Amino acid sequence: MTLEEVFSPRSVAVVGVSGGAELSFSGMIVLSLIMAGFPAIYPVNPKYKEILELPCYPDLLSIPGPVDHVIVSITAEGCLDLLDECAAKGVRSVHFFTAGFGESGYKDRADLEVAMLEKARSGNFRIIGPNCVGIYVPKSRVTNHPNAPLEPGPIAFISQSGGHAQNLPVFGASRGLRYSKIVSYGNALDVDECELLDYLTEDPETEIISAYIEGVKDGRRLIDSMARAARRKPVIVYKGGRTEAGKRAAFGHTASMTSSVATFEAACRQVNAIPVDNTEEMIDVLAALRFMRNIPVGPNVAVVGGGGGPSVLASDDMEIEGLRVPPLSSEVQEELKRRLPIAGSIFTNPIDTNNMIDPKAISFTLRTVGRSPDIDMIVYHLGFHPIGSWGLGRFSSPAFLEPVIEAILSAQEEIGKPVLLVLRPPQDLESMKEYLAAQEALVDAGLPVFLSLRDMARAIHRIIVWNERAKARGQDL
Amino acid sequence: MTLEEVFSPRSVAVVGVSGGAELSFSGMIVLSLIMAGFPAIYPVNPKYKEILELPCYPDLLSIPGPVDHVIVSITAEGCLDLLDECAAKGVRSVHFFTAGFGESGYKDRADLEVAMLEKARSGNFRIIGPNCVGIYVPKSRVTNHPNAPLEPGPIAFISQSGGHAQNLPVFGASRGLRYSKIVSYGNALDVDECELLDYLTEDPETEIISAYIEGVKDGRRLIDSMARAARRKPVIVYKGGRTEAGKRAAFGHTASMTSSVATFEAACRQVNAIPVDNTEEMIDVLAALRFMRNIPVGPNVAVVGGGGGPSVLASDDMEIEGLRVPPLSSEVQEELKRRLPIAGSIFTNPIDTNNMIDPKAISFTLRTVGRSPDIDMIVYHLGFHPIGSWGLGRFSSPAFLEPVIEAILSAQEEIGKPVLLVLRPPQDLESMKEYLAAQEALVDAGLPVFLSLRDMARAIHRIIVWNERAKARGQDL
Numbered sequence: 039m040t041l042e043e044v045f046s047p048r049s050v051a052v053v054g055v056s057g058g059a060e061l062s063f064s065g066m067i068v069l070s071l072i073m074a075g076f077p078a079i080y081p082v083n084p085k086y087k088e089i090l091e092l093p094c095y096p097d098l099l100s101i102p103g104p105v106d107h108v109i110v111s112i113t114a115e116g117c118l119d120l121l122d123e124c125a126a127k128g129v130r131s132v133h134f135f136t137a138g139f140g141e142s143g144y145k146d147r148a149d150l151e152v153a154m155l156e157k158a159r160s161g162n163f164r165i166i167g168p169n170c171v172g173i174y175v176p177k178s179r180v181t182n183h184p185n186a187p188l189e190p191g192p193i194a195f196i197s198q199s200g201g202h203a204q205n206l207p208v209f210g211a212s213r214g215l216r217y218s219k220i221v222s223y224g225n226a227l228d229v230d231e232c233e234l235l236d237y238l239t240e241d242p243e244t245e246i247i248s249a250y251i252e253g254v255k256d257g258r259r260l261i262d263s264m265a266r267a268a269r270r271k272p273v274i275v276y277k278g279g280r281t282e283a284g285k286r287a288a289f290g291h292t293a294s295m296t297s298s299v300a301t302f303e304a305a306c307r308q309v310n311a312i313p314v315d316n317t318e319e320m321i322d323v324l325a326a327l328r329f330m331r332n333i334p335v336g337p338n339v340a341v342v343g344g345g346g347g348p349s350v351l352a353s354d355d356m357e358i359e360g361l362r363v364p365p366l367s368s369e370v371q372e373e374l375k376r377r378l379p380i381a382g383s384i385f386t387n388p389i390d391t392n393n394m395i396d397p398k399a400i401s402f403t404l405r406t407v408g409r410s411p412d413i414d415m416i417v418y419h420l421g422f423h424p425i426g427s428w429g430l431g432r433f434s435s436p437a438f439l440e441p442v443i444e445a446i447l448s449a450q451e452e453i454g455k456p457v458l459l460v461l462r463p464p465q466d467l468e469s470m471k472e473y474l475a476a477q478e479a480l481v482d483a484g485l486p487v488f489l490s491l492r493d494m495a496r497a498i499h500r501i502i503v504w505n506e507r508a509k510a511r512g513q514d515l
Numbered sequence: 516m517t518l519e520e521v522f523s524p525r526s527v528a529v530v531g532v533s534g535g536a537e538l539s540f541s542g543m544i545v546l547s548l549i550m551a552g553f554p555a556i557y558p559v560n561p562k563y564k565e566i567l568e569l570p571c572y573p574d575l576l577s578i579p580g581p582v583d584h585v586i587v588s589i590t591a592e593g594c595l596d597l598l599d600e601c602a603a604k605g606v607r608s609v610h611f612f613t614a615g616f617g618e619s620g621y622k623d624r625a626d627l628e629v630a631m632l633e634k635a636r637s638g639n640f641r642i643i644g645p646n647c648v649g650i651y652v653p654k655s656r657v658t659n660h661p662n663a664p665l666e667p668g669p670i671a672f673i674s675q676s677g678g679h680a681q682n683l684p685v686f687g688a689s690r691g692l693r694y695s696k697i698v699s700y701g702n703a704l705d706v707d708e709c710e711l712l713d714y715l716t717e718d719p720e721t722e723i724i725s726a727y728i729e730g731v732k733d734g735r736r737l738i739d740s741m742a743r744a745a746r747r748k749p750v751i752v753y754k755g756g757r758t759e760a761g762k763r764a765a766f767g768h769t770a771s772m773t774s775s776v777a778t779f780e781a782a783c784r785q786v787n788a789i790p791v792d793n794t795e796e797m798i799d800v801l802a803a804l805r806f807m808r809n810i811p812v813g814p815n816v817a818v819v820g821g822g823g824g825p826s827v828l829a830s831d832d833m834e835i836e837g838l839r840v841p842p843l844s845s846e847v848q849e850e851l852k853r854r855l856p857i858a859g860s861i862f863t864n865p866i867d868t869n870n871m872i873d874p875k876a877i878s879f880t881l882r883t884v885g886r887s888p889d890i891d892m893i894v895y896h897l898g899f900h901p902i903g904s905w906g907l908g909r910f911s912s913p914a915f916l917e918p919v920i921e922a923i924l925s926a927q928e929e930i931g932k933p934v935l936l937v938l939r940p941p942q943d944l945e946s947m948k949e950y951l952a953a954q955e956a957l958v959d960a961g962l963p964v965f966l967s968l969r970d971m972a973r974a975i976h977r978i979i980v981w982n983e984r985a986k987a988r989g990q991d992l
Binding site: 138142169185197198199200201202203208209211212213250252278279280281282283284286287288290291292316341344345346347348349350351352353354355356357358362363364365380384385386387388390463464465466467469470471474492 | 615619646662674675676677678679680685686688689690727729755756757758759760761763764765767768769793818821822823824825826827828829830831832833834835839840841842857861862863864865867940941942943944946947948951969
């Protein structure tokens with residue numbers, strides 16, 4: 039059974055799903071599938087006649103039509119019998135949400151995994167997991183979280199952790215990230231990270247590959263797969279278990295023997311993958327790769343925005359994370375001073391002007407600064423405290439945002455360099471409403487938006503390092 | 516004129532305020548004062564008869580009653596004449612919102628500052644700034660931002676940056692932080708960081724002192740003031756201008772010659788102040804000092820929460836930031852296994868159980884883990900993705916939250932160790948509503964809440980280092 043078939047099921051059974059007032063995780067998956075408009079969903083549980091207004095079947099074989107994909111949340115004990123039913127029913131793939139296998143530390147549970155794999159081989163179906171949240175393929179309307187977006191996109195993510203597999207699409211949604219396939223592969227009993235990487239390398243729907251890995255059975259094989267993938271597409275990886283405590287946790291989580299940080303970092307350098315530290319950093323790198331006008335040709339950044347203190351810290355943040363904030367030439371500074379108010383402003387780079395809520399001033403500033411040959415990209419940080427928190431509603435109104443966005447986009451094209459936006463999220467509901475509306479408009483316009491200056495700088499620095507290495511190797515990514 | 520008098524004005528004039536549809540910054544200050552119920556507010560501007568429904572006066576001397584505090588936003592050119600009026604009116608203090616003085620780089624503007632200081636000395640009033648947002652003293656109902664909380668509290672903050680001075684109370688509000696005095700002192704022409712530190716050291720309303728400093732004229736004097744303050748109260752400092760670009764920005768911002776990072780860090784060690792890197796870290800350290808049950812006696816943390824992948828990264832985050840996640844003894848692990856479900860759980864530390872939404876399980880887990888002599892504190896991270904984003908509304912309902920909070924508080928008292936809560940903010944409005952309601956209930960119960968595991972670990976590690984140094988010096992803070 040090919041992974042292509044696994045990722046395009048037209049019927050799904052959810053075995054062991056429970057009903058009642060408090061939905062289980064598998065109930066949430068059924069709900070998510072209903073909300074996504076998936077065509078054929080069959081809850082299976084002898085205790086119920088109906089779940090979420092769908093007829094509920096006592097067992098797999100009672101389902102009238104064919105079943106392509108099975109999601110399992112019964113306890114480990116009943117798994118072998120269920121797999122016999124799966125073989126009889128002719129399913130393509132079985133996703134075990136169920137945990138409590140090899141990772142539990144009990145030998146009989148590890149033996150059970152071996153028997154399960156044998157059943158999959160003889161029954162000609164694939165196993166995802168166990169101990170994972172399975173697959174999310176928007177194109178096929180297969181989803182495992184009610185808040186994950188339903189439009190497909192060019193990013194793939196494979197994750198040994200179900201939590202991270204669900205977090206990435208939910209937390210990345212407001213940044214504009216959309217996915218071809220996300221696979222939570224848990225204990226990697228059958229489908230593992232190497233097979234997934236090989237598939238995604240060839241997958242025409244995937245332009246960027248991202249991965250969360252705790253540990254691997256065959257490091258050499260993984261490096262080969264990563265290397266093949268990284269020659270064709272950007273590959274971003276983060277690794278769990280970088281400390282003693284993290285390694286212990288990873289072993290308890292997916293029975294993974296994790297390699298050391300040094301080994302991981304050396305592998306990333308060797309294959310030219312982009313290493314990140316967590317989901318937030320992954321989202322920052324993905325947003326930059328996906329939406330940045332072009333990869334900056336060097337590390338020189340012009341920092342534009344409002345507020346003296348924030349400009350000072352912004353400059354510190356850029357240089358601490360490896361970018362450079364070169365002083366602007368005196369000609370450029372004089373040009374800025376001729377058109378912008380002097381009081382309360384800084385023109386050296388960072389550029390702090392208190393006029394950055396006027397589209398004309400935004401356009402003039404971005405063009406003037408961006409034309410400077412010393413500058414490879416512009417960071418435009420919108421201090422959100424005089425926006426959302428003043429409560430003027432200005433920054434969420436199209437009348438304000440549309441000319442601002444137009445000014446940014448046309449400046450970007452004129453100077454031929456990327457403009458990166460940083461909006462710090464507020465912490466009160468009123469401001470958050472305005473913030474999210476502004477963020478949505480900027481993201482819909484195809485602009486890369488970041489939540490913090492330092493995080494943005496770290497992501498861009500990583501991409502510049504990766505891009506230089508790719509160029510040195512003659513890769514064209 | 517004492518600072519005590521400066522901080523307790525009963526009448527305020529706002530000179531140069533403008534009206535109209537788009538309020539200026541000084542207009543926002545008038546609005547904030549009205550919202551705060553400040554008793555006597557006098558807008559001054561010859562162009563208007565009325566601003567925000569308050570009578571507007573053509574000049575200071577036309578105001579009928581006394582004026583204690585003057586907020587100025589006219590251009591630098593008119594400042595000397597205005598100060599003559601201030602002297603004639605017998606004011607206590609003048610806050611110059613106005614920028615464009617010494618920090619502009621023009622010599623005549625620096626000379627103007629000298630003349631202004633002479634007028635203040637001869638007129639017996641104090642100058643705050645110029646180039647700042649002035650004072651925020653909730654007890655006196657003096658505020659400069661409509662979203663800053665109006666209840667007083669035990670934290671003081673002095674800031675060379677107006678942006679940071681406004682950000683701290685607004686961003687810290689949802690974390691429960693409340694203030695005695697916040698002073699944005701800008702160019703520090705008259706009232707400077709040393710005088711403010713000396714005042715706050717003696718101020719009975721201030722228990723914790725925090726500061727944002729770009730540069731100082733007299734480093735020796737600052738270290739003396741910091742040392743005196745740090746012997747009596749926790750002092751937390753962050754510094755702008757730690758890189759070449761940041762230094763250039765600081766010079767453009769407040770004409771500050773910043774010292775090197777090494778000098779700053781050495782000074783913090785010498786006086787035993789707590790260094791932080793930005794407003795977010797400041798808020799984390801303040802929330803910990805303010806709400807932690809006790810300062811942990813050592814770095815050993817039990818990490819409790821839901822999700823395998825998040826538990827792995829949580830453990831990595833703790834150890835990367837200098838805390839330790841020791842394995843629990845086999846007795847404690849066995850005790851946990853007897854009462855909690857095994858499938859999908861980790862018991863070694865981190866402790867990942869999928870039952871942490873039941874108050875009984877929370878109480879049992881926190882008590883069992885916290886009784887372990889290897890543990891100095893517990894981090895309880897609530898994975899917010901199965902909360903807000905599932906949309907069940909559960910985590911904002913008092914019926915759910917009250918027993919959970921009671922379980923945490925009583926466990927904390929029984930084990931005599933702090934429980935630190937980490938809630939990662941969501942990025943969609945529905946989840947944010949639920950998140951903020953949950954956060955508010957936890958904060959109202961007096962619990963320290965953090966937004967990220969790594970940031971929490973960094974803050975706690977800094978506090979532990981500071982506390983050990985204080986103990987070694989025989990300080991009792």
